[in-house]
Amino acid sequence: MAREEAIFRIGGxxxxxxxxxxxxxxxxxxxxxxxxxxxxxxxxxxxxxxxxYQIRGSANEIKSQGDGLDILIALNKDALTRHTNPKxxxxxASPLQGVAIFDKGISGYEAVDGVxxxxxxxxxxxxxxxxxxxxxxxxxxxxxxxxxxxxFDVMSDVIADTFEGKGDVIKQNQDAAKEGYDYFxxxxxxxxxxxxxxxxxxxxxxxxxxxxxxxxMGGLKFYAGYPMTPASSALHFxxxxxxxxxVFVKLPEDEIAAINMAIGGNYAGLRxxxxxxxxxxxxxxxxxxxxxxxEVPLVIYESQRSGPSTGLPTKTEQGDLNLVLxxxxxxxxxxxxxxxxxxxxxxMTAEALNLAEKYxxxxxxxxxxxxxxxxxxxxxxxxxxxxxxxxxxxDNTEDFKRYLDTPTGISPRAIPGQAGLVHNEDSxxxxxxxxxxxxxxTDPRDRIRAMNKRMRKMETYxxxxxxxxTYKLDGAEYAIVQWGSTQGVVEEVVDALKEKGHKVGAIxxxxxxxxxxxxxxLLEGRKKVIVVxxxxxxxxxxxxxxxxxxxxxxxxKYDGENFYPSALAGEIESVIKR
Amino acid sequence: xVELKDYKGHVAPDWCPACGNFAQLTAMEKSLTELGxxxxxxxxxxxxxxxxxxxxxxxxxGFHGIHGRLLPVASAIKWGNPxxxxxxYGGDGDGFNEGTQHLYHAARRNVDMTYIVSDNQIFxxxxxxxxxxxxxxxxxxxxxxxxxxxxxxxxxxxxxxxATFVARAFSGDPxxxxxxxTEGIKHKGFSFIDVFxxxxxxxxxxxxxxxxxxxxxxxxxxxxxFQQAYKFAEEWNEKIPIGILYQVDEExxxxxxxxxxxxxLIDREPYRLTQEDLKEFL
Numbered sequence: 001m002a003r004e005e006a007i008f009r010i011g012g013x014x015x016x017x018x019x020x021x022x023x024x025x026x027x028x029x030x031x032x033x034x035x036x037x038x039x040x041x042x043x044x045x046x047x048x049x050x051x052x053y054q055i056r057g058s059a060n061e062i063k064s065q066g067d068g069l070d071i072l073i074a075l076n077k078d079a080l081t082r083h084t085n086p087k088x089x090x091x092x093a094s095p096l097q098g099v100a101i102f103d104k105g106i107s108g109y110e111a112v113d114g115v116x117x118x119x120x121x122x123x124x125x126x127x128x129x130x131x132x133x134x135x136x137x138x139x140x141x142x143x144x145x146x147x148x149x150x151x152f153d154v155m156s157d158v159i160a161d162t163f164e165g166k167g168d169v170i171k172q173n174q175d176a177a178k179e180g181y182d183y184f185x186x187x188x189x190x191x192x193x194x195x196x197x198x199x200x201x202x203x204x205x206x207x208x209x210x211x212x213x214x215x216x217m218g219g220l221k222f223y224a225g226y227p228m229t230p231a232s233s234a235l236h237f238x239x240x241x242x243x244x245x246x247v248f249v250k251l252p253e254d255e256i257a258a259i260n261m262a263i264g265g266n267y268a269g270l271r272x273x274x275x276x277x278x279x280x281x282x283x284x285x286x287x288x289x290x291x292x293x294x295e296v297p298l299v300i301y302e303s304q305r306s307g308p309s310t311g312l313p314t315k316t317e318q319g320d321l322n323l324v325l326x327x328x329x330x331x332x333x334x335x336x337x338x339x340x341x342x343x344x345x346x347x348m349t350a351e352a353l354n355l356a357e358k359y360x361x362x363x364x365x366x367x368x369x370x371x372x373x374x375x376x377x378x379x380x381x382x383x384x385x386x387x388x389x390x391x392x393x394x395d396n397t398e399d400f401k402r403y404l405d406t407p408t409g410i411s412p413r414a415i416p417g418q419a420g421l422v423h424n425e426d427s428x429x430x431x432x433x434x435x436x437x438x439x440x441x442t443d444p445r446d447r448i449r450a451m452n453k454r455m456r457k458m459e460t461y462x463x464x465x466x467x468x469x470t471y472k473l474d475g476a477e478y479a480i481v482q483w484g485s486t487q488g489v490v491e492e493v494v495d496a497l498k499e500k501g502h503k504v505g506a507i508x509x510x511x512x513x514x515x516x517x518x519x520x521x522l523l524e525g526r527k528k529v530i531v532v533x534x535x536x537x538x539x540x541x542x543x544x545x546x547x548x549x550x551x552x553x554x555x556x557k558y559d560g561e562n563f564y565p566s567a568l569a570g571e572i573e574s575v576i577k578r
Numbered sequence: 579x580v581e582l583k584d585y586k587g588h589v590a591p592d593w594c595p596a597c598g599n600f601a602q603l604t605a606m607e608k609s610l611t612e613l614g615x616x617x618x619x620x621x622x623x624x625x626x627x628x629x630x631x632x633x634x635x636x637x638x639x640g641f642h643g644i645h646g647r648l649l650p651v652a653s654a655i656k657w658g659n660p661x662x663x664x665x666x667y668g669g670d671g672d673g674f675n676e677g678t679q680h681l682y683h684a685a686r687r688n689v690d691m692t693y694i695v696s697d698n699q700i701f702x703x704x705x706x707x708x709x710x711x712x713x714x715x716x717x718x719x720x721x722x723x724x725x726x727x728x729x730x731x732x733x734x735x736x737x738x739x740x741a742t743f744v745a746r747a748f749s750g751d752p753x754x755x756x757x758x759x760t761e762g763i764k765h766k767g768f769s770f771i772d773v774f775x776x777x778x779x780x781x782x783x784x785x786x787x788x789x790x791x792x793x794x795x796x797x798x799x800x801x802x803x804f805q806q807a808y809k810f811a812e813e814w815n816e817k818i819p820i821g822i823l824y825q826v827d828e829e830x831x832x833x834x835x836x837x838x839x840x841x842x843l844i845d846r847e848p849y850r851l852t853q854e855d856l857k858e859f860l
Binding site: 030031201202203204205209213216217219220221222224242243244245246247248249252253254256257258260261262263264265267268269270271272286287290294378381383387416417418419420421422423424425426427428434435436 | 588589617618619620621623626631633634637638639640641642643644647649650651652653654655657658659661662679680682683835836837838840843844846848849850851852853855856859860
C-alpha cells in the first residue's frame with residue numbers, strides 16, 4: 001500500500017530562503033485539504049550554517065513531525081549529502097528515501113540507495129523570469145509539488161498570496177514554479193505516495209500566532225514583551241496586528257519593565273500580558289511575586305528553549321518547569337498551564353486571561369520552541385468566548401476592603417478611577433484594607449489570615465478544574481504521562497505500540513500546577529507509569545512523584561530536538577520489556 | 579469641590595520626626611487639592627524605601643511595588659487610563675540604582691506623569707548605607723572610611739534622557755516645593771522632580787542646614803534653554819539652584835503610538851474575532 005503521507009524537507013544555509021519556501025509548501029498542503037505539521041531546524045545565525053524546514057502532510061490526522069523523508073529540496077551540496085546520509089539522525093531526523101531535487105550545478109556527491117536524484121536547471125529556469133536568485137527555490141517548489149502529485153493550481157494561489165502587493169513578482173514566481181512543475185513531470189517519475197487532497201482548505205497556524213490570536217479573543221488590550229526566541233513569534237503576531245485588534249504592544253527597556261508594565265496595565269483594569277523565554281522570565285521573577293502578593297491579575301507566556309543560560313537559543317526543551325514553579329520568594333497562588341498543541345494554545349491563552357482575572361493571581365502559560373515556532377493545521381475554531389472579569393466591587397461600597405476575607409479567597413477588585421473605593425495595594429503584607437502590617441507591630445493573626453486567604457484561591461481553582469485529558473487509557477497496563485508539547489508524538493507512539501499489541505495509553509497534562517487530584521486515580525493499577533519529557537532531570541516526573549507517591553519510569557531527551565515517534569516508541573518498548 | 583482633608587490617609591506616616599518626606603506628602607496633597615483633582619482619579623506608584631511607603635499615607639489609589647520598578651508600572655497605568663493623574667514617588671536608592679534605566683526610558687517616552695524623588699543621599703529604610711547620590715567621602719555603614727564613588731547627577735541624567743520637565747526642590751522650603759510639584763503635575767509630559775529631603779537619622783552631612791546654606795531659587799530662567807538648564811544642573815557644592823530648570827512641550831508616546839493615540843484603552847471594547855479574521859491562516 002502506498003504511503004498516505006508525504007514528508008518534505010527543504011535544506012540550505014540561513015539566508016537561502018529555507019523558511020519562506022517551507023511556508024509556501026506548508027500552505028499548499030493545508031489548502032489541499034491535508035493535515036500539516038511543520039518542523040524547523042535552524043541555528044542561531046542570520047546567514048550561513050545549515051537549516052532545514054520539514055513539512056509533513058496527510059489526509060489522515062497527523063500529530064507530530066513524523067518519521068521518514070520523501071522529498072528533499074537541497075539548496076546546496078551540504079544539504080544534499082547531509083539529508084541523504086543514512087546516518088543523519090539529527091536529533092532523530094530520518095534520512096531521505098525518495099526524491100532529491102537540486103540544481104544541476106551541484107556535483108560530486110555520492111549516490112545513496114533509495115534516493116532518486118533529480119538534478120534540475122533550477123537557477124537557469126529562475127533566471128528566465130527574474131533576477132532574484134531565491135526564485136530557484138520557487139522552481140524547486142513546483143518540482144516538489146509535481147513529485148508528490150499535488151495539483152499546481154493550489155500552489156499557484158499560495159504564491160500569489162505570499163507575494164501579494166509585489167506586482168510582477170507574483171507572476172514571475174508563478175511562472176517559475178510552473179516550469180519547475182512541468183520540468184519534473186516531463187523528466188522524472190512521481191513518487192509512489194497517495195495524498196488524498198480535497199477542496200476543504202485547512203487553517204495552518206503557528207504556535208505564536210495561536211497565542212496572539214487567543215489573547216485577542218481573551219480581550220487582551222496590552223502586551224509588553226522583550227524579544228527572545230521562541231517567545232518572539234507571539235510578540236511579532238501581536239505587533240503586526242496591533243492596530244487591527246486594538247492591542248497596544250510595547251517593547252520596553254528590559255523584561256523587568258515588561259512584567260511591571262503588564263502588572264500596571266492589569267492594575268489599571270486593562271487585560272495585559274507579558275511573555276519571554278526562560279532567560280527573560282528569570283528577570284521577571286521578583287515582580288511575579290509582587291503580582292501574587294498584591295493580587296493583580298497577570299498572564300505570562302513562557303516559551304521554553306534549551307538552557308541553561310543562553311543554551312541552545314534555537315532548540316526546544318521542557319526544562320523551565322522548576323523555574324516556573326519556584327520563581328519568586330514565599331508561597332503565593334499561581335496557575336501553570338501547558339497547552340499540548342497549537343489549537344490548544346489558542347483556547348488556553350484566552351482562558352489564561354480569564355483565570356488571571358478571576359483568581360487575581362499570576363497565570364503562566366508554558367510552551368516551548370517546538371510549539372511556538374512550528375506550524376500545524378487546526379480545526380475550525382470556536383470564537384464564542386465569554387470574557388469574565390471576575391468579581392468587581394461596586395462604586396461607593398461601604399467600608400470597602402480590597403482584600404476581603406471570603407470563603408473562596410477571592411475579593412472583589414476595584415480599579416483606579418472608581419468612586420468610593422480608594423485604597424492601597426501593597427507588596428508588603430497587608431490587612432483586608434490593604435494597610436501594611438509589616439512595618440509596625442506585626443499581628444500574627446493578620447499575617448495568617450492574609451496567607452490563608454490568598455492560598456485559598458488555589459483550593460477554589462482546583463475544585464473548578466476539568467478532568468485531566470487522556471488518550472486511549474482504558475485498559476492500559478502501561479500509562480505514558482506527558483505534559484505540554486509532546487502530546488502529538490506520544491499519541492502517535494501509543495497508536496503504533498497498540499498496533500503491536502502493547503496495552504498502552506496516555507495521561508496528558510495541560511495543567512501541570514496546581515495538579516488535578518484526578519491524576520491520582522488515573523495512575524492507579526498500572527503495571528508501569530512512564531513519564532516522557534524533554535529535559536535532563538525529569539522535572540515533571542519529580543513533581544508527579546511527590547504529588548502522588550507513584551513509582552515511575554522516566555524517558556528524557558535534551559538534545560534540543562523534539563521526540564521522534566519511532567525512536568520514542570523503541571524506548572518505551574524497552575521500558576515495557578524491562 | 580476637592581478639599582485638603584479629602585487626601586488625608588487613615589494611616590499615619592511612620593517616618594522619623596522631621597523627615598523630609600513629610601513636607602513632600604503635604605505638598606502633594608495641597609497641589610492635588612488646588613488643582614481640583616479628586617482622590618479617586620489619582621494613583622501614587624512607589625517602589626521600596628522610606629519614602630516609598632507614602633501611598634499608604636495619602637488618600638488616593640496607591641500602588642506600593644518593588645524596589646526600582648515604579649516607572650514601568652506607572653507608565654502602563656497612564657497609557658491605559660489617561661484620565662488618571664499618575665504620580666511616581668520613591669527615593670534616590672530606588673530611582674537611581676535599580677531604577678536608573680527605567681528613568682531613562684520613561685523620560686524619553688515622555689510619559690505624561692510626575693516622578694518625584696525624595697533624595698536624601700542615603701539608604702534610610704535599610705538603616706544607612708551609601709546611595710547613588712551619596713557624596714564622595716560620606717561615611718555610612720557600607721563606606722566606613724567614606725564613599726569613594728562619584729555621586730550620580732540626577733538632573734543632567736534626566737535632561738540627557740529627554741525629560742520635558744526637570745526640576746529640583748527642597749523639603750526645607752515647603753511653599754516652593756509645592757509650587758514646583760503643582761507645575762510638575764500640570765505639565766503635559768514626563769515631569770521629573772528631585773527633592774532634597776534630609777534624612778535626620780542616617781545622613782549627618784546633607785542636613786536641612788547644609789541645603790539652606792546652598793540652595794537658591796531660579797526665578798526668571800529661560801526654561802526652554804537646554805544649554806542653560808544643563809549648566810544649572812551641573813551647579814553643585816557652594817551654590818545649588820532649585821526650581822524648574824527645564825520645561826518644553828514635546829510630543830508624548832501616547833500621542834504617537836498608533837493604538838494608544840486612538841483614545842483611552844480602558845474605555846474600549848475588546849475586539850471580537852470573527853471567522854473573517856481567520857482567513858489569513860487559510
